[in-house]
């Protein structure tokens with residue numbers, strides 16, 4: 001490395017870290033970005049839907065760069081509610097999403113992270129892969145640099161720590177404890193190759209349009225979580241994610257859950273003849289607002305998954321990470337101007353997050369998972385009830401419609417009173 005004292009050391013070349021490195025380097029700071037993987041993205045896992053707005057704040061008009069490895073732009077978003085042999089599908093399409101700038105894209109993280117780190121290099125940051133940061137260097141309460149697992153020491157005015165879920169570095173200075181099993185979900189994912197013409201036919205897409213499915217109900221076998229299915233250019237990303245504590249309690253192996261979701265009678269048609277190319281698993285921090293750690297201290301800021309910045313209700317994480325990384329870097333730029341990297345100056349990072357969508361979204365959705373967890377019927381009893389009602393409603397069996405309707409209401413009342421149904425949904429609605 002050319003220097004051993006930097007303005008900013010960024011740990012981790014994921015969405016948070018690379019966004020921080022680009023922003024700080026563009027502002028003229030002397031930045032190094034350190035990534036433990038053999039190359040950026042080597043071990044990173046995501047669905048993966050990438051949101052345009054948050055990336056464009058860091059790299060304006062990134063979609064115009066022909067080297068940017070985007071898969072498909074999303075024009076259809078679907079929710080599927082599954083029971084044993086049936087599914088309700090609610091889809092939304094909008095012609096506005098066909099035009100640039102698109103709302104969001106699918107990406108493959110291995111390709112995207114590599115490209116994104118190259119943009120950090122172009123902006124002037126030094127980027128080193130295969131470098132594991134093992135320790136934070138401190139003088140009193142102040143973080144003054146890092147030590148790598150090979151024993152090299154680098155000094156800086158500030159460390160922006162973006163080392164992902166279970167941040168060892170934030171743990172080492174007491175900002176977080178190891179997450180408990182109910183503060184994280186475990187996501188498992190396969191990329192399945194399928195010729196692009198088949199993808200377009202099956203998902204009713206033209207050209208490079210893409211489609212997303214979030215799949216609830218029976219597929220998660222009574223656990224808090226859901227499956228997802230996203231179209232790439234010539235592959236489909238299919239995965240499931242459930243609370244780790246639920247996997248442990250149900251004694252269901254994540255891979256078995258993935259396999260059983262793929263075999264669901266409605267889902268399997270989308271995946272037929274698709275060939276598994278890659279399998280991966282990763283923790284997702286889902287403790288949310290209640291698990292947010294302190295986000296800064298003297299000479300140190302924490303961003304992205306390392307700080308539990310995930311909004312599972314809206315399948316957003318990488319975008320919160322990008323915005324948080326960018327805001328941490330902007331705070332570092334202001335601190336450099338003041339010549340003061342104490343926590344008194346770095347508290348501006350927290351204020352910026354409060355003024356952005358990051359902390360408001362985490363706060364507003366803090367009770368969604370706890371409320372659903374208190375009433376798991378929402379993911380088991382109700383999907384079953386709804387699919388059975390629709391089966392009766394759509395089946396022509398010689399009965400008069402008034403008798404069909406009476407039968408549907410009788411069956412619903414037998415399972416749950418209407419007052420109980422109203423109460424169950426009101427409790428969750430209030431959490432949004």
Ligand SMILES: Cc1cc2nc3c(=O)[nH]c(=O)nc-3n(C[C@H](O)[C@H](O)[C@H](O)COP(=O)(O)OP(=O)(O)OC[C@H]3O[C@@H](n4cnc5c(N)ncnc54)[C@H](O)[C@@H]3O)c2cc1C
Nearest residue numbers: 012014015016036046047049133163164187304305317318
């Ligand atoms: C199955 C799954 C599906 C998901 N789907 C979506 C989705 O569709 N859309 C979305 O927005 N989000 C999604 N997410 C969440 C998203 O992946 C994360 O929120 C996002 O990756 C967080 O970015 P980050 O930079 O904070 O952390 P990461 O992406 O985890 O990056 C951390 C980086 O730090 C490096 N690192 C760790 N320790 C060290 C060390 N000691 N020294 C050096 N480097 C280190 C790691 O190798 C890694 O490159 C999904 C997550 C999973 C698991």
